[in-house]
Amino acid sequence: MPYDAPDLAKLNLSEIAALAAARKLPPIENWDPTHIGESEMRIAADGKWYHQGDEIRRPAMIRAFSSLLQCDADGQHWLVTPQQKLSIDVEDAPFIAVEMQSEGEFESRCLAFRLNTDDLVVAGPGSELAFRNDLPCLHVRKGLWAKIARSAYYELAEIALAECPKEPKIWSKGVVFPIGTSQ
Known part of the structure; x- marks a missing residue:
């Protein structure tokens, strides 16, 4: 089933706050993956996501990857799963x-x-x-x-x-x- 993006113009702030609170993110801060490596991914300054130089065009994939993002104290961004912690290059902000x-x-x-x-x-x-x-x-x-x-x-x-x-x-x-x- 495709994801329908929210239209802020049609929602009041209470509805927006409820939708924001309802987004369940994975508990990546509780995971301690054993494999650390490079994702070969990059988030460009314009917000586009790339893997091995090719743009990721599927919004559902970008949405899924974005839920796995973490930034450490040194400013390094990571994609975290229970098994892996892979670095990701971020040009400005993710x-x-x-x-x-x-x-x-x-x-x-x-x-x-x-x-x-x-x-x-x-x-x-x-x-x-x-x-x-x-x-x-x-x-x-x-x-x-x-x-x-x-x-x-x-x-x-x-x-x-x-x-x-x-x-x-x-x-x-x-x-x-x-x-x-x-x-």
């Missing part, structure tokens, strides 16, 4: 936040993002917005980040400038995030 929805305003605002893998992330505690290497990013999970696509960033900046023109910032789920400054 995900791209391609769509954003905002509900509420100021401190009562909630922001939700759809990633290029169709995962949903609600910004807030544990999923912060930050500038990393001068790129606007969203923390996805356990050291994994998504670059925020230009169109979504423009939406963020417009809201931040309208609400706080002297020090652009935006709230989501009670957390305030500065917009336009590297950390």
Whole structure:
């Protein structure tokens, strides 16, 4: 059965949060694989996935692989299964936040993002917005980040400038995030 990507424009933030919470990821942090190697895979800056130089075009495969991603303290990305831990090259960030929805305003605002893998992330505690290497990013999970696509960033900046023109910032789920400054 094919996977139907969520359309944020047709969902309210409660529905988006429920879908995000319902995504069950494998417990990769509990696995201790004995085989460590190279996956011969790469995630390009534009979010495309490659294996041995050929683009992986099946969204279901990318979605499955993305659920096995891990980033260690040194910034190395890995694909982890119970039997293997394989390195994967990531040019910028493993995900791209391609769509954003905002509900509420100021401190009562909630922001939700759809990633290029169709995962949903609600910004807030544990999923912060930050500038990393001068790129606007969203923390996805356990050291994994998504670059925020230009169109979504423009939406963020417009809201931040309208609400706080002297020090652009935006709230989501009670957390305030500065917009336009590297950390």
